[in-house]
Amino acid sequence: MTKAVSTLQTVNTPAVLVDLDITRRNIDRFQAYADVHGMKVRPHIKTHKLPAIAEMQLRAGAIGVTCQKVSEAEAMVAGSPQIRDVLITYNILGAEKLDHLAGLARKVTLSVVADNETVIDGLSSKFASQPTRLNVLVECNTGADRCGVPTPEAAAALAQRISAAPGLVFGGLMTYPPTDGAAAVESFMTRAKTLIEAVGIAVPVITSGGTPSMMSAAEAPVATEYRPGTYVYNDRSLVSRGVCGWDDCALTVLATVVSVPSANRAIIDAGSKSLTSDLLGLSGYGHVLGRDDIAIDQLSEEHGRLVSQGLINLKVGDRLRIVPNHACVVTNLVDAINILEKGEISAVWPVAARGKIV
Amino acid sequence: MTKAVSTLQTVNTPAVLVDLDITRRNIDRFQAYADVHGMKVRPHIKTHKLPAIAEMQLRAGAIGVTCQKVSEAEAMVAGSPQIRDVLITYNILGAEKLDHLAGLARKVTLSVVADNETVIDGLSSKFASQPTRLNVLVECNTGADRCGVPTPEAAAALAQRISAAPGLVFGGLMTYPPTDGAAAVESFMTRAKTLIEAVGIAVPVITSGGTPSMMSAAEAPVATEYRPGTYVYNDRSLVSRGVCGWDDCALTVLATVVSVPSANRAIIDAGSKSLTSDLLGLSGYGHVLGRDDIAIDQLSEEHGRLVSQGLINLKVGDRLRIVPNHACVVTNLVDAINILEKGEISAVWPVAARGKIV
Numbered sequence: 001m002t003k004a005v006s007t008l009q010t011v012n013t014p015a016v017l018v019d020l021d022i023t024r025r026n027i028d029r030f031q032a033y034a035d036v037h038g039m040k041v042r043p044h045i046k047t048h049k050l051p052a053i054a055e056m057q058l059r060a061g062a063i064g065v066t067c068q069k070v071s072e073a074e075a076m077v078a079g080s081p082q083i084r085d086v087l088i089t090y091n092i093l094g095a096e097k098l099d100h101l102a103g104l105a106r107k108v109t110l111s112v113v114a115d116n117e118t119v120i121d122g123l124s125s126k127f128a129s130q131p132t133r134l135n136v137l138v139e140c141n142t143g144a145d146r147c148g149v150p151t152p153e154a155a156a157a158l159a160q161r162i163s164a165a166p167g168l169v170f171g172g173l174m175t176y177p178p179t180d181g182a183a184a185v186e187s188f189m190t191r192a193k194t195l196i197e198a199v200g201i202a203v204p205v206i207t208s209g210g211t212p213s214m215m216s217a218a219e220a221p222v223a224t225e226y227r228p229g230t231y232v233y234n235d236r237s238l239v240s241r242g243v244c245g246w247d248d249c250a251l252t253v254l255a256t257v258v259s260v261p262s263a264n265r266a267i268i269d270a271g272s273k274s275l276t277s278d279l280l281g282l283s284g285y286g287h288v289l290g291r292d293d294i295a296i297d298q299l300s301e302e303h304g305r306l307v308s309q310g311l312i313n314l315k316v317g318d319r320l321r322i323v324p325n326h327a328c329v330v331t332n333l334v335d336a337i338n339i340l341e342k343g344e345i346s347a348v349w350p351v352a353a354r355g356k357i358v
Numbered sequence: 359m360t361k362a363v364s365t366l367q368t369v370n371t372p373a374v375l376v377d378l379d380i381t382r383r384n385i386d387r388f389q390a391y392a393d394v395h396g397m398k399v400r401p402h403i404k405t406h407k408l409p410a411i412a413e414m415q416l417r418a419g420a421i422g423v424t425c426q427k428v429s430e431a432e433a434m435v436a437g438s439p440q441i442r443d444v445l446i447t448y449n450i451l452g453a454e455k456l457d458h459l460a461g462l463a464r465k466v467t468l469s470v471v472a473d474n475e476t477v478i479d480g481l482s483s484k485f486a487s488q489p490t491r492l493n494v495l496v497e498c499n500t501g502a503d504r505c506g507v508p509t510p511e512a513a514a515a516l517a518q519r520i521s522a523a524p525g526l527v528f529g530g531l532m533t534y535p536p537t538d539g540a541a542a543v544e545s546f547m548t549r550a551k552t553l554i555e556a557v558g559i560a561v562p563v564i565t566s567g568g569t570p571s572m573m574s575a576a577e578a579p580v581a582t583e584y585r586p587g588t589y590v591y592n593d594r595s596l597v598s599r600g601v602c603g604w605d606d607c608a609l610t611v612l613a614t615v616v617s618v619p620s621a622n623r624a625i626i627d628a629g630s631k632s633l634t635s636d637l638l639g640l641s642g643y644g645h646v647l648g649r650d651d652i653a654i655d656q657l658s659e660e661h662g663r664l665v666s667q668g669l670i671n672l673k674v675g676d677r678l679r680i681v682p683n684h685a686c687v688v689t690n691l692v693d694a695i696n697i698l699e700k701g702e703i704s705a706v707w708p709v710a711a712r713g714k715i716v
Contacts, residue, residue: 010452010453010454012452012454012455012716013452013716014715014716015716046659046660068659068660069660090616090627090660091616091617091625091674093614093616093627093674093675094370094371094614095368096368096370097370115617115619116617116618116674118673118674118675119616119674141619145619145623145663146619146625146656146658146661146663147616147617147619147625147661148617148619149619150619150620256451256452258448258449258451258477258505259449259473259474259505259506260474261473261499261503261504261505261506261507261508262508265503267449267504267505269448269451270715272636272687273687273690273713273715274715276635277634277635277636277637277687278630278635279635298504300504301404301426301686301687301690302404302426302427302448302715303504303505305503305504315476316449316451316474316476316477317451317476328659329630329631329635329659332631332659332691333690333691333713333715334713334715335713355631355691355692355693357372357628357631357632357660357691357692358370358371358372358373
């Protein structure tokens, strides 16, 4: 957290900016919703990858954090003594990852998920000899068709296997639902909970997630906690879904116009290596703030092509702020982000959990 | 270049592998073509970002390297004393970048490009006071519609401006052509060269590039050098264009199956943070070697979804090697790559120029 010496006019571009005032407002907004509905919040740090922003989320009322990979969790825990409760929402396999997981479990309250017996057996073989037992939740497929057991019956079977496995504690049920999946979550989880409780096993946690549907999370009251990620920054994908407005987008990419080769076209110094090629169903690669007429119709690694139906009306050297399609992947591309407070760069923060894919 | 202690069976996944034997063959193949046609080779390092592989290219006969950004050039020059001649194919703007450019010019023979007066004037204002003059090539648009002056006449005008600018030397003409653009390159460059020579200015270099059309580079004999990038590793995009076969793909992503939720679907631990979401016009996000029946139909950041028309026939814990759509962006996502020699991991190399976007 070095002191910034640059301004929006001088900082080297492309640069990723994060407005801390907007970030704080985004955190508070969902925490208030969750508080009203008696739902716990466990934010996914994949969006920011920053211990300092996790601390803001915890101060606002979050009960812990969610990480996707073991190395990501290690970077976050190393970066903040306030991160004491971590859920890794991933099937963890392999000797090296299990060693690191055991190391993490000695430092924080740790939970993971599993959707198959191979993963459960691997976790058990490691944690049977560890001083603390590992919480394992069953991942359930409520319609997103990624990981997860397909039925409540399969969830109950794995819950029993976890419950009987040396070194493990059954921690509950987890899902990453499809957008507008609250009804599916309620139905699947209610049935799974009933089946598991019927064999005498408690279901302490039912955790759901996803920013797009977070403001209707309470429509699945069976869930005890929610794991929003992108809500902390927001992005063009969420604006296009009507979840937020441009003023709620905390993360922007500052770029410089390097060429204006024709009257309706300009090239910026931000390409897929800063804006990413994630489309998330959209057309174009980001929104130029204040220029609704412009589309970013093509990215190469270091060039972004801006086209307008009318005159592009930009000159070489102009600086633009762009809301990317998908904020989470942008923070994975840069070693550091520039923190904005009251519209000015106040600090440069290294992205602690960037590139932590194992 | 630490000694590797892991194997393909034990290395933590996802892991990026680079087969050095295939890499060497790819380098030699294009160098041989260029040698036959009397064309110089200046490989673009954006694909590998590794000083050691640039050295392999130089040993094979390359006259220097191409970089896209100043920081990328700095990382490469810092990483190898053999890199003595660098072309940065980018419009460079701004005080901080110009300072770094001047630093680089004191270490190596340095050339950049410009397609507008603002960039030329900025370069001149910096280099007028430097001990060595900077080579500036004019970037020409031969149909890719990214950067570049639109006509040979505009190229000639900028050549004159560079030639007259304190601190600068006119270095020639540069283009990044569209695929199969050799005829357009020949036509544009021949006309531009004639116009520039007519006013008494020599055109020492005409440089073209792009892997997809590299084996027909000689169809634009006006060009004196060629800048292939992806050829060093190849990727699914190039296989799909018929440029190479799977056996020519030096870079693969090793992933582990973490879930097999249904008979025709499996999930691997490699998502957009290792395979990237670049499509390059393809459908799906990579090719699973040895499994032509499988499509990678969906990526999230840490999950890749594999689907088969028939039985997926994979089990949790299986390891797969995937040829990504676009090799260049994959090497930007990892801190280090695993070097394969004779099919085994022989070393782990840090990706020196990863994340160098300014």
